[in-house]
Amino acid sequence: MFKFSFDVDGAGGTPSAAEPQQQEPEQEQMSQNSQQGYECEKLELPENLRQGVVIERDNLHVFVASVDTLVEYINCLSLPVDYFSDDIQLAELDHSDLVPGMYEGGLKVWECTFDLGERMAEKAEYKKLFDKSTVLDLGCGSGILGIVAIKLGASKVAFQDYNKDVLERVTMKNYSLNCCAADDLQSSDQSDSAAVEFYSGDWGSFVDKVERQFDVILTSETIYNTKNYPKLLKLFREKLRPDGVVLLTSKTCYFGVGGGIRLFEKAMDEDGYFRYRTAWECDSGVLREILEIRVKSSSGGQQQQQQQLPGNVAARLLHRVWMLVKHTRYA
Numbered sequence: 001m002f003k004f005s006f007d008v009d010g011a012g013g014t015p016s017a018a019e020p021q022q023q024e025p026e027q028e029q030m031s032q033n034s035q036q037g038y039e040c041e042k043l044e045l046p047e048n049l050r051q052g053v054v055i056e057r058d059n060l061h062v063f064v065a066s067v068d069t070l071v072e073y074i075n076c077l078s079l080p081v082d083y084f085s086d087d088i089q090l091a092e093l094d095h096s097d098l099v100p101g102m103y104e105g106g107l108k109v110w111e112c113t114f115d116l117g118e119r120m121a122e123k124a125e126y127k128k129l130f131d132k133s134t135v136l137d138l139g140c141g142s143g144i145l146g147i148v149a150i151k152l153g154a155s156k157v158a159f160q161d162y163n164k165d166v167l168e169r170v171t172m173k174n175y176s177l178n179c180c181a182a183d184d185l186q187s188s189d190q191s192d193s194a195a196v197e198f199y200s201g202d203w204g205s206f207v208d209k210v211e212r213q214f215d216v217i218l219t220s221e222t223i224y225n226t227k228n229y230p231k232l233l234k235l236f237r238e239k240l241r242p243d244g245v246v247l248l249t250s251k252t253c254y255f256g257v258g259g260g261i262r263l264f265e266k267a268m269d270e271d272g273y274f275r276y277r278t279a280w281e282c283d284s285g286v287l288r289e290i291l292e293i294r295v296k297s298s299s300g301g302q303q304q305q306q307q308q309l310p311g312n313v314a315a316r317l318l319h320r321v322w323m324l325v326k327h328t329r330y331a
């Protein structure tokens with residue numbers, strides 16, 4: 001079974017933009033891999049999964065996104081390690097959550113997925129976003145966010161993950177489990193009958209291969225590697241409809257890895273194409289946030305961001321002061 005030693009969860013502490021770490025030669029090679037990466041490939045959902053898959057109860061987990069939105073899923077803990085390809089077995093031998101450029105962590109469900117999944121299913125304005133929309137679950141891993149989008153009425157969902165193995169052995173099964181059971185297919189509102197596509201490979205190659213744009217791009221825990229920011233920004237720029245939204249969720253800071261929300265915001269500021277706001281941040285444990293990212297409108301977009309950012313920063317400062325007061329009072 002897998003053990004994950006990419007310890008971002010245990011980091012805690014104050015959020016700060018960590019400096020990129022000095023890299024060993026082997027790590028540097030891996031970072032270079034992560035710049036080129038695997039070619040994008042479109043994968044077909046096998047016929048047997050279209051009919052709905054049956055998974056032993058003991059191997060299933062349940063995510064309760066809201067009272068009426070449940071997602072059952074399997075992850076790496078449900079599967080023996082020799083079930084996976086060399087890349088993923090290597091990660092296991094290395095006790096790593098991910099091996100940049102080879103295996104990018106999609107077998108584990110990362111906690112920000114649950115943060116965003118809950119808000120998608122509970123907040124009225126998010127629920128509305130998904131009705132008949134086209135959605136990209138970028139760096140989908142288990143595919144939980146894309147599945148929630150289908151349950152909320154999305155008409156088309158593309159699941160993208162770096163590793164083909166993750167898509168074929170986990171994501172597709174989770175999709176089948178939640179959206180292809182006989183009662184889902186016959187449901188009168190047809191809410192779970194979205195058209196779906198699955199793409200493996202690197203974001204750089206995805207941009208060139210997939211022509212369509214999406215109303216919503218969902219992405220969870222994908223900004224830990226600053227080297228990927230130019231690719232991500234290019235992808236957002238080319239694949240998001242002009243009136244669309246990216247819902248990005250992430251740890252505020254990935255200690256010891258380098259990336260995080262503030263660094264990604266800085267990259268967006270330098271790029272100049274997007275405006276963004278913090279839609280949610282957690283107030284305990286490992287700091288995590290949700291950002292809403294939109295294209296600046298050609299007239300007034302810049303102004304909108306300038307108006308929005310000070311408010312955003314002020315709200316965050318106030319929040320930090322409140323947390324400090326609260327903790328000092330009870331210390």
Ligand SMILES: C[S@@+](CC[C@H](N)C(=O)[O-])C[C@H]1O[C@@H](n2cnc3c(N)ncnc32)[C@H](O)[C@@H]1O
Binds near residue numbers: 108109110111113202
């Ligand atoms: C830490 S995992 C998060 C998985 C999932 N979103 C979650 O929250 O549970 C990061 C994901 O980003 C994707 N990813 C990272 N770097 C990538 C790259 N260069 N090209 C394509 N996908 C990448 C991988 O597919 C991987 O599943």
